[in-house]
Amino acid sequence: MGTTSLLEMISAPEAVKTTGAHLLLEYLEQEGVRYIFGIPGGPNAPLYKALSERGNIKPILTKHEEGAAFMADAYARASGKIGVCCTTTGPGATNALTGVAVAYADHIPLLLLTAQVPTHQFGKGAFQESSQETIDIVGLYKSVTKWSSMVYHPERIGAAIRTALRVMQSGRPGPVHLNIPLNFMTQPVARELIPANEFKFQPQLFDRQSVNQGARLLLGARRPVIVAGHGVNLAKAAAPLRRLAERLQIPVATTFKAKGVFPEDHPLSLGVFGYSGNPSAQEYVLSQGTDTVLIIGTSLGEVSTCGWDRRFSQKLNFLQIDIDHAEVGRNYPVDVAMIGDAGAVLIELLYAIERELKFNPPSLGRPAYTPSRPAAEPVFDPGGPLKPQAVLRELRCAIPRDCLVFVDNGSIRTWVAQHFPVYQDQSFFVNMGMASMGFAVAGSIAGKLAHPGRAVVAIVGDAAFAMNGMEVHTAVEYGVAVIWVVINNGGHAMIYHGEKTLYGESCSNPVFSRPIDAAAMAEAMGAVGWRVRQPGELAQAVDEAIRQGKPAVVDVLTDFWEPPALGGRAKTINQELTAT
CATH class of the missing domain: 3.40.50.970 (Thiamin diphosphate (ThDP)-binding fold, Pyr/PP domains)
Incomplete structure (x- = not known):
């Protein structure tokens, strides 16, 4: 041998x-x-x-x-x-x-x-x-x-x-x-x-006992709610999330990063919960009547909890699904921890619910959820500059339902949370862990390369565009037909309004003395450029950009003095500044 x-x-x-x-x-x-x-x-x-x-x-x-x-x-x-x-x-x-x-x-x-x-x-x-x-x-x-x-x-x-x-x-x-x-x-x-x-393995593990316990608590809940996070996107678990919500008629709120993982025109959708989120979502999730909350794929940081709101910890049942055991219970005490991939756990949770319904049918006396979204406030001022809320609504109507949307950080992000509904999972992209400006300007190019047959729009502020706007030339070089919608308010409006809220005045000079002409920059790099000043012009420009199939920048002049929807963010910062 x-x-x-x-x-x-x-x-x-x-x-x-x-x-x-x-x-x-x-x-x-x-x-x-x-x-x-x-x-x-x-x-x-x-x-x-x-x-x-x-x-x-x-x-x-x-x-x-x-x-x-x-x-x-x-x-x-x-x-x-x-x-x-x-x-x-x-x-x-x-x-x-x-x-x-x-x-x-x-x-x-x-x-x-x-x-x-x-x-x-x-x-x-x-x-x-x-x-x-x-x-x-x-x-x-x-x-x-x-x-x-x-x-x-x-x-x-x-x-x-x-x-x-x-x-x-x-x-x-x-x-x-x-x-x-x-x-x-x-x-x-x-x-x-x-x-x-x-050499690569990805086992789909979960604890069946904790999943069964979670199923029983959801079935017995009087007024449950689901808060879905980015982990649902990572696990590609939008489908089982929707099946769970519809099977038990549980309303769903999402974090901003997970926007669209549950269709925002669905009758059970509460929209975005957290800073700059929908008021109806905040009210429903945090109200005393909501006795059970199921957290899926979010570590419950500051932005997605309205500054770690204490009312979260006052729920009768607090359930959390996460792939990382270190994230569970980090900021709030948890009654049932379901550790594992969100998709695998949700599928098993659905099986457990069906088993419970078959062998131990509960008497569900829970009231049906009735959507209570507030009517959209009027934002059109015929004598003044465009409001970002109106711009976003016009843009939403102008682009396809399955359009890939990249959103940058800054004032515009706060408006997108409330005024730009997303209907399809894996179609909305924003970086929130670091909240770096300039991400959407560059990242949207890769989005189009990944899905050349779908429209791709980047919603960015002029300050974010200034940081990575030269990547428009990259799109021109490779013929990548991204549409950048630049919400041009002439500076760092979030910084300005934040300072006004905190100090009563702006102290860092965040207003541009010479506003950026993003359309001219685009044309200098070989892209198509439009400037929008009036209602209706944005939809026309976007429609023409989609028709032409070329890299395009739509420079929308908006009202700098419209304060961003900061929610409780400014209050949280002020509390830290005044703490002794």
């Missing part, structure tokens, strides 16, 4: 060789990756050379590495696959930090590939070196990724990318970072391509 094995080893053919860069790309191709967003440089030139030689993954040249990270993040959100961005070493790698942090805060599966100077130059002052002997880029990314590592030997590239893909998509997803020295990308390595199902 030993002799035979030795002979087999001697006569075995030599392993097929490839290069580190090619092996890396083979694994990404196996994952179904179609785009890599980034900016080339000397140290990552071998990766771009391999991309060109293989021709299976298209590199998208962005204007800034932050934009590349935002696009990779948005591609993952919109496509349901992983997003990939790459940078050169040094400043290229540090420029992507905010974008990766956004993905980390929102639990998005993003792979960041950064290049590194050759290993034999470590510690010698190589140009833009970012190894552990200088500015440690691997260490820098450890706090904003699930896993950050450098490849220390060319033969470890395969193992490293497998680890990255496995960690990124296991449990609660999130970004990972792989740093690859230049010389390792070009060296020959064994072509060891292992199928994904042999």
Whole structure:
């Protein structure tokens, strides 16, 4: 036996060789990756050379590495696959930090590939070196990724990318970072391509006993409510959520990040709960009559709880579903914790409810829910500038029902919560974990790449557009027909009004003395530009932009003095400022 094995080893053919860069790309191709967003440089030139030689993954040249990270993040959100961005070493790698942090805060599966100077130059002052002997880029990314590592030997590239893909998509997803020295990308390595199902596993686990207990409490509740969060989106669990709500006739509120996961024109929809949310949602969820609340896929942070409102903890039954046990009970005591993937738990919860109804039919004496949305307030002033509420309503009527909508941070986000209904899950995208401005400006491009057959609109403020507006040129270069609707109020209105609320005056000079002409900027970059000043012009511009099928910027001049719908946010900040 030993002799035979030795002979087999001697006569075995030599392993097929490839290069580190090619092996890396083979694994990404196996994952179904179609785009890599980034900016080339000397140290990552071998990766771009391999991309060109293989021709299976298209590199998208962005204007800034932050934009590349935002696009990779948005591609993952919109496509349901992983997003990939790459940078050169040094400043290229540090420029992507905010974008990766956004993905980390929102639990998005993003792979960041950064290049590194050759290993034999470590510690010698190589140009833009970012190894552990200088500015440690691997260490820098450890706090904003699930896993950050450098490849220390060319033969470890395969193992490293497998680890990255496995960690990124296991449990609660999130970004990972792989740093690859230049010389390792070009060296020959064994072509060891292992199928994904042999190194990645995602078991759908849950505790049946706690699910059964949750089912009984929901069936016995007098006035239950569901608060659905971003975890429902991550788990692609909109369908079982809707079945549960309809089966038991339970009203559903969502966090802002989960807007649209339950159709907002559904009779059981309460709309957005939290800061800037619908007043009817706040009233129903927090009222004393609501005895049972089911929390699904939200960690119940400040924004989604109206500043950790104490009335949440006064419910008779507090049920929480989350994939991460560390999130359950973090801010409120929980009666029943159902740990697991939201989709798997909801499906099991439905089974448990049907079993209870079959063998122990309860006497449901709960009153039927009657929607009590307040009538829309009049916002049109024929003698003044456009109001953001009216602009959003006009836009909603002008775009298709299944349009992909990206929303940026700033004043406009507060208006979107109440005045822009979303009807379809996986069609509304906003970053709320970090609440970084500029995300939607860049990310919408990746959304269109993920769904070329659907309309894509980015709703952004002029301040957010100023941060990443040059990415419009990226869309022009690749013929990506995104429509940017710039709510142009001439400055940082949220900062201005927040300061007025807190201090009685503005103190940071957030008003632009020369407002941005976003339409002119668009035309300078080769896109189509419109300026909107009157009611009805926005719908005409959007309709024409959809018809033309080109990148377009619709610059909507709106009222700077209309205070944003801050909800209780200003009150919370004021309490912190005046605390002794």
